[in-house]
Amino acid sequence: MGAKVVTVTSGKGGVGKTTVTANLSAALVSLEKRVACIDADIGLRNLDLILGVENRIKYHLVDVVEGRCKLQDAIVKHKQFPNLSIIPAAQDRDKSAISPTQMVAIVNDLSPHYDYIIIDSPAGIERGFRNAVAPAQEVLIVTNPEVSAVRDADRVIGLLEAANPRPPARLIINRVKAEMIKRGDMLTPDDVFDMLSIPLIGIIPEDEAVLVAGNRGMPDLGSRAGHAFKTIARRLMGEEIPLKDAPTPGLFRRLTRLFGGRT
């Protein structure tokens, strides 16, 4: 049985794709899954940093594609989580160094040895994005509760909807600040859901622990955000965990109101 291939993408940069990839991968490993995460952000690699394996990289994705090493040689094992493998990006190349077909081939080679393959997509909607989503069986769209991030997420969802085959997509709302929402200064998860209308897989609260953990290169699953990542991991594994205050479709709500309000 092959691995489930999940790509983490967002359109906009800086919303937390790499952090989500790292923490979600660690969370899956903590739930006894074997996970390989691939950094598809060639030229701007970060995943190795966040996971604290930078100093142990020997080869990278482009070395594999160009035949300078075997796939096995490029895999870096995480010290804290032995079941977590990292395939780093090249730093001295750009997105055109690999093609979507090559990406699919690499994922196919990895697939028999893992339960999950998590791909960290670069920002944008160009070649790097296409490389990252080509092998995806499911796509997680990361967004922040701010209009520009949501707008870009919408663009990416549109591109995925036009893709053939069309991978299912779910939404992660990252860096949600409860206090700002209380003050009415931040989009609520409801607002975001209303704009994007795709299923929500989880909400990550703003949490300094994530930043600290990233700087240390050691995911912190005991933090508030860490718990949210574990919940997302379990949902990804198919567990049905209800969202607290799950948003309901705005349009549907309005339509039922329109036609006599059977709610």
Added chain:
Amino acid sequence: MVSRDDSFAIKGIREGLLVTLSAEGEWEALTARVLARIDEKQAFFKGARVALDVGERPVLPHEMDSFRLLLNKREITLWAVISSSHTTQTSARHAGLETALVTSQGGLESPEVSSEMQGAPGLFVNQTMRNGRTVRYEGHVTVFGDVNAGAQIIAGGSVIVWGKLRGIVHAGALGDETAFVCALDLAPTQLRIAGYITVSPEDKRRKPRPEIALVRNGRIIAESWNP
């Protein structure tokens, strides 16, 4: 397609297929011939929606039911029976079938819509239009879904959105000032009709309601739309 036998005709119409039966001859025999024709071309008819025009022939409920059942067996749905006979109409209504194709005023000789109803051609977008998507069309545009911010519709005719309209819309883009834009929630980034332009008022927490925008006295106004 037109059949060879003059006692009945089968042709494609916008709503599916129209089977026209002669008012003469015995019902059983005639319907049996129609079924035989259908069986010759099973692949073509399978899954079809059929309207039946029997002219002035009175058809009794059990006759209609048995024919319908025989069609169902061939995975064909009978959805309408058209007739000037009161008996037939009653049988059809009793069976829950439509008794007209478009209007209740007959006009069955030509199933095509009349020229005044024809108007401009239309484009149906059966999906939410997301950021980055643009639709350009010379006729009317109907969207079944939302038009998100960053999406754009440029239509020669009117634009109807059965959903939220948040993007940019230009109706009557070829100069038609009678074109309109309506949506279940009309809050476009920018709205143009012919040469006029407007933006949505900035009341963020307003209650969404269906609205229609049109040109009146040289400017675009929005009023409530009751679809």
